[in-house]
Amino acid sequence: MRDTAGSEITLSGVSYGQDGKPILQDLSAILSAARIGVVGRNGSGKTTLSRIVAGLILPDAGTVSVAGIDPGSDRKAALSTVGILFQNPDHQIIFPTVLEELSFGLTQQGHSKAEAENLSRSWLADYDVSHWAEAHVSRLSQGQKQLVCLMSVLAMQPRWLVLDEPFSGLDLPTRAQLSRRLEQYSGNILHVTHAPEDLAGYDHAIWLDQGRLVGQGAPGQLIPNYIDEMQRQGAGNDLTDLAD
Numbered sequence: 571m572r573d574t575a576g577s578e579i580t581l582s583g584v585s586y587g588q589d590g591k592p593i594l595q596d597l598s599a600i601l602s603a604a605r606i607g608v609v610g611r612n613g614s615g616k617t618t619l620s621r622i623v624a625g626l627i628l629p630d631a632g633t634v635s636v637a638g639i640d641p642g643s644d645r646k647a648a649l650s651t652v653g654i655l656f657q658n659p660d661h662q663i664i665f666p667t668v669l670e671e672l673s674f675g676l677t678q679q680g681h682s683k684a685e686a687e688n689l690s691r692s693w694l695a696d697y698d699v700s701h702w703a704e705a706h707v708s709r710l711s712q713g714q715k716q717l718v719c720l721m722s723v724l725a726m727q728p729r730w731l732v733l734d735e736p737f738s739g740l741d742l743p744t745r746a747q748l749s750r751r752l753e754q755y756s757g758n759i760l761h762v763t764h765a766p767e768d769l770a771g772y773d774h775a776i777w778l779d780q781g782r783l784v785g786q787g788a789p790g791q792l793i794p795n796y797i798d799e800m801q802r803q804g805a806g807n808d809l810t811d812l813a814d
């Protein structure tokens with residue numbers, strides 16, 4: 571098992587709302603495993619939690635610590651502490667070419683432009699896609715764009731990688747390729763998913779419902795309970811408990 575000493579995510583009384591509507595409510599947990607899954611129904615707050623952990627939004631109340639830093643307020647330290655991969659690569663990619671996209675985070679971390687480009691080219695070579703360097707990102711497929719996003723995040727070598735359903739919309743070979751890369755990643759992963767099979771081999775899972783933490787534990791125990799509950803809820807036609 572990977573050594574996670576000193577890298578835990580600590581949530582203390584974390585709450586967040588929008589327009590007076592609570593989205594996360596009083597979440598407290600110490601997440602210290604290397605591979606952690608996050609499950610829950612649509613609208614239960616998973617994406618919001620992943621953005622808070624990545625420091626992209628600040629909680630209204632409570633505190634968040636990721637490997638000893640507050641990712642929302644210490645943005646510089648957060649660059650090397652926590653990276654996030656979104657469901658839709660179009661929400662992540664901001665530069666026209668692959669090389670620029672990969673190099674950006676590295677220059678933010680303090681590398682010179684030349685160093686960043688050299689490092690980026692070595693990542694591309696490692697993924698057997700050196701020929702993508704000067705390619706316009708808009709010419710890539712969704713799966714290829716997602717691979718660019720993964721390379722961009724991994725190149726920054728964060729201690730935590732937050733995955734917000736990065737596999738949805740990808741074909742099976744692309745999923746397999748991304749999964750293999752993620753398995754090799756030596757840092758920690760917090761993985762939001764609707765597909766429990768994505769969490770095979772994971773150490774821990776948490777279950778959100780209506781913005782609250784309603785369960786956590788070993789996936790082997792938690793996930794069957796979660797699936798039973800989802801099947802029970804799915805057997806009815808009542809969608810009133812979906813967040814509005």
Ligand SMILES: Nc1ncnc2c1ncn2[C@@H]1O[C@H](COP(=O)(O)OP(=O)(O)OP(=O)(O)O)[C@@H](O)[C@H]1O
Nearest residue numbers: 588593610611612613614615616617618619813814
């Ligand atoms: N910026 C926002 N403004 C208003 N409401 C928001 C905002 N962000 C999230 N919400 C609401 O908060 C709730 C939780 O959203 P969130 O995306 O975190 O859930 P989720 O568990 O990731 O859902 P899904 O599984 O459908 O992706 C939803 O009801 C959503 O509409």
